Amino acid sequence: MTEQELRLDGNAAAGLLQEIFVHEVTAARGACAACGSVGPMGAQHLYMSPRSPGAVLRCSACEGVLMVIVRAGGRFRLGLQGLVWIEMQDVDATS
Numbered sequence: 001m002t003e004q005e006l007r008l009d010g011n012a013a014a015g016l017l018q019e020i021f022v023h024e025v026t027a028a029r030g031a032c033a034a035c036g037s038v039g040p041m042g043a044q045h046l047y048m049s050p051r052s053p054g055a056v057l058r059c060s061a062c063e064g065v066l067m068v069i070v071r072a073g074g075r076f077r078l079g080l081q082g083l084v085w086i087e088m089q090d091v092d093a094t095s
């Protein structure tokens with residue numbers, strides 16, 4: 001099978017992405033791109049103002065920006081520029 005035959009349209013990831021984005025993300029662990037610290041999202045530092053359209057989540061170890069969330073114009077925009085990875089529990093795992 002060629003690489004081109006294995007490649008699917010991005011819409012084929014819909015089911016997988018739907019499983020991931022229904023989880024409680026504050027319990028998810030993430031790795032800071034700036035310092036490598038690993039910890040739960042809920043233990044990081046959140047900066048937001050009640051009147052602002054967004055929020056910034058910063059690393060509790062180095063204050064590097066982990067995540068930027070903007071809610072405006074009927075949309076959410078999520079920037080994960082400061083995370084190397086984010087890990088959530090797979091509730092369907094049988095192990």
Ligand SMILES: [Zn+2]
Nearest residue numbers: 032035059062
């Ligand atoms: Zn950090």
